[in-house]
Amino acid sequence: MFTIGVLASGRGSNLKAIIDYIRARNLPIRIGIVLSDNPSSAALDIARKEGIENFFLDPGRYRTFMEPHAEKSFIETLRQKEIDLVCLAGFMRILKKEFISSFEGRIINIHPSLLPAFPGLESWKQALEYGVRFTGCTTHFVEHEIDSGPIIMQSVVPVMKDDTPETLHNRIQEKEHLIFPLTIRLISEGRISVSGKKVYIHS
Ligand code: GRF
Secondary structure, eight states: OEEEEEEOOSOOHHHHHHHHHHHHHTOSEEEEEEEESOTTOHHHHHHHHHTOOEEEOOOOSOSSSOOHHHHHHHHHHHHHTTOSEEEESSOOSOOOHHHHHHTTTOEEEEESSSTTSSOSSOHHHHHHHHTOSEEEEEEEEOOSSTTOSOEEEEEEEEOOTTOOHHHHHHHHHHHHHHHHHHHHHHHHTTOEEEETTEEEEOO
């Protein structure tokens, strides 16, 4: 069984989409653990309801990073659960070197823009302010530089003239809920290879 760990800080809609996708297709993928840096993340409630083991792990006193001992407890927990793939589903902290090298090539993220455009926070707002006609979402491997790893899948979303940040984010999320589970599935089936910055999807 291919085992994934999901890290989430917020609403957990991507976690829910992953659960539903796996269940609907009866895929041999197991969510071994859900971890959050936020005790009131809805992702923890979703996991609880689904009977998935879940923990809040205290990130420490910084806002954008985890303190070293906190990062160690994330790493240790994921190791104990023998996680094959770490999925960042709206995890709002930057991972440091030790974390990334502990799961080299086995961490993926969903980002709400067509990278490399609009990295960082609230990318849907950045897209609206910039005035682009299209934006979207990206799944990618996580490397040391933020939002920079090899791109796995992307989905394009039009920007409408009366969009608010919220309506645009919602439209982007509908696509996130398709490409994130699909990316996990392709990796679990061994259908993804990486060469430098390029990702190849095999049939
Ligand atoms: C998503 O927009 C994702 O792209 C970004 O954080 C948000 C998480 O949403 N990284 P949710 O908590 O899965 O609903």
